[in-house]
Amino acid sequence: MSSQREGTFCVNPTRSRPKLVVSADGHGAVSHAGTRLLADLSDATGLTSTFTDALRQLRPRGTGHDPGRIAVDLAVMLADGGEAIADLALLRDQAEVFGPVASTATAWRLLAGIDPSALARLRSARATARETAWLQAAETSAGIRAARAGGRDLPGLVLDLDATLVTCHSEKEQAAATYKRGFGYHPLLCFLDNTGEALAGVLRPGNAGANTAADHITVLDQALAQIPDTHRHGAPVLIRADSAGGAKAFLHHIRTLHSRGIITCFSVGYAVTEPVRRAIRALPEQVWHPALEQDGTLRESAEVAELTGMIDLAGYPDGTRVIVRRERPHPGAQLSLFDLDEGMRHQVFLTDTPYGQGSVQHLEARHRAHARVEDRIRSGKTTGFGRFPSRHFQINAVWLELALTGADLLAWTQTLLLEGDLATAEPKKLRYRLLHTAARITRGGRRLRLRISATWPWRNELTSAFTRLAALPRPAT
Structure with a gap:
């Protein structure tokens, strides 16, 4: 009509x-x-x-x-x-x-x-296929692309570790209450920021600790085993994590990898404790420098400064540095008590990158790029590990490995094809x-x-x- x-x-x-x-x-x-x-x-x-x-x-x-x-x-x-x-x-x-x-x-x-x-053999098989895929990339294109942060390429490889919660809507073996009052699993994962490949993951009960050093060491070692020898020993490897990866035992393990010929450094979050708050308040204004966006331009209303020497880092690896970023929050942002006191949001991280290998602004932008792992995990939950099929924990652990394999296939498709x-x-x-x-x-x-x-x-x-x-x-x- x-x-x-x-x-x-x-x-x-x-x-x-x-x-x-x-x-x-x-x-x-x-x-x-x-x-x-x-x-x-x-x-x-x-x-x-x-x-x-x-x-x-x-x-x-x-x-x-x-x-x-x-x-x-x-x-x-x-x-x-x-x-x-x-x-x-x-x-x-x-x-x-x-x-x-x-x-x-x-x-x-x-x-x-x-x-x-058999699951361990599957992981070894995946590493063998990864080596072939990387050789194919080297022969047909420019090879494995560099990760970027602060408007520049980062040398070597960048590994991002992070945990996530997966809700289970039925009774499953080792599913448990989570710290967010849900119920399910709490897997810990590692992605390669250069290509988006899912290097490793460990399925854990929902009540597993977020900052358990042993789990971080296990996942990191599995991730490094996935990297071909020529890349694992021939280029620097940056390991990033949020504050859950700041356990001293984990950072010392990263340092001990040097003895195996793996050139590693770390960039991990650090809790804003009362001593940290006092140190930030004591910083003179002239030591604050403008922060950078990921494209290298200046970030409005954000500044960075170094706190090394003002905080007790006893027990941490030698050469550990402390860097803080402050930013005026956008309207409607949820603020902590400290933010309300200062009117600024503060984020602190640790790194053992030596002086002279990047400005404080660049190191902070490099650490902030760790947030990309949240996108990898969100996408990964649509590629298998957003839900688990079985009541049995071991079957679900295998399912996680196959989900990581699926994520690898997507990453290799993008790199090669x-x-x-x-x-x-x-x-x-x-x-x-x-x-x-x-x-x-x-x-x-x-x-x-x-x-x-x-x-x-x-x-x-x-x-x-x-x-x-x-x-x-x-x-x-």
């Missing part, structure tokens, strides 16, 4: 779209065609073969499915946005694109059969634009063709990614 009033012609919006007759009898059409990139990249980096070797003893009887391939399919499904083991149906029901995929029951049996020793905005996009955008693309399967000339719609806005980016994938050098077998 239409109407005309005062010279305006209105069209009923329900008549602006063509009429459709919907049925479920189509053939040759596939969805999530771009997810085939992740599956093929698993083969190209050797992830599938190394997972196969790691899980060789767990081949399900009578199914014919390779256990390593099942694990890879689960990681691909999680990277694609799946949330439960049953979501493997999306891959399984499109055999023309993804080949034979295990049933839900077979996948469950595999997860239940992976004990701590994509350019422009998509090379730094979050998983949500990658799924919408590339992975969840629909296509049509055709046959001709003894070839199986995947035809992407000529009107899809990101068709060129997707086809270019498949072209780069085909050109990747393959690991020796």
